[in-house]
Amino acid sequence: MGDGKIRVLGIAGSPRRRGNTETLLDRFLAGAKSVGAEVEKVVVARLRIAGCRACDGCWEDGRCVVQDDFQQLCEQIVDADVVALAAPLYFWNLPAQVKAAIDRSQCQWARKFIVKIPLRPTLSGRPRRRGVFISAGGEAEPYFDGAVRTVKGFFGVYEADYWGELLVGGVDAKGDVLRNPHVLEEAFDLGTRAATWDDTTIGK
Template sequence: MKVLAISASPRVGGNSDVLCDQFLKGAKEAGHDTEKIQIRNQKINPCLACYACLKNGVCAIDDDMEEIQQKMIHAEIIVLSVPVYFYSMNAQMKMVIDRCITHYKEMKNKQFYFVVTAADPNRNAVDETIAGFRGFLCCLPEALEMEIIYGTGAWDKGDVFKHPAFEQAYEIGNKL
């Protein structure tokens, strides 16, 4: 299967980025075709709400989102990996989700996995982030939420290496 991971970590080797890599490592070792998009390396602008895309199917903004959306359309499994900032998903991931308006109806029959990290050790610290992801999936035809990898209690870069989520991310990817 084609597995696409979208990592919203602004830090190279950040905690959510590391868990994303672990998931992909497991999936690749299980024989799946994997790809990772690091949002920090992409040129993505916020939606202008001009709705040109709804009129002609083409976004008025010329940046990397068209290519990202095409990869999302062709993937069977999508991993959304994000650090939690102030109890919500970071702006980088939200911008990607908002820009999916152009082709969201074409993103059908996808399985989604969520990878979330937060400084707060309580799982309920990521509730708003998960709610945001679920709201996105509600708009996609036949989207399935599969599993959530919780990297809570990971503040400093590298904290996740000694977190149970480190092995869990690999195992979930490996059993796809």
């Protein structure tokens, strides 16, 4: 049984620091903090995470055999009640750094469906997580559908529902998003809502 405290993990998935998606993520996390959640941010580009080798080593015990920063990120995701992934569109999908972490999450799939070990609840004791996808693209009306499909799969292996999204087009240069106060407010508001939970699910 967990402590019931809502933990929010923000995954900054752009290799460009303090760019458009990280700015939106910061507003989202500020919103979550404003309603009392414990928030943490991980910058994927600062981690050392190799790609999946398709060695099927995880079919033995559900753990990835490649030892790098993925193991810790994986634990942080499992601990959290809300997982917010913020990453820009790169060729209508996600940057390679964050895609490597997503591909490595195949071990969670093997753990559940091959080794048949159920995913543990969050640190707070909740059986399922909330997933939020924040993205930006330089095109005026970008195609987010490829990235959304990938993120839904990623959230799925961690038993996170695709709970919310904030997809912003027409922002390209670093800082473009700052010229749109409405979208920054939207990010803050999404953070407050994502971290406000109906606690009847704890421990079930």
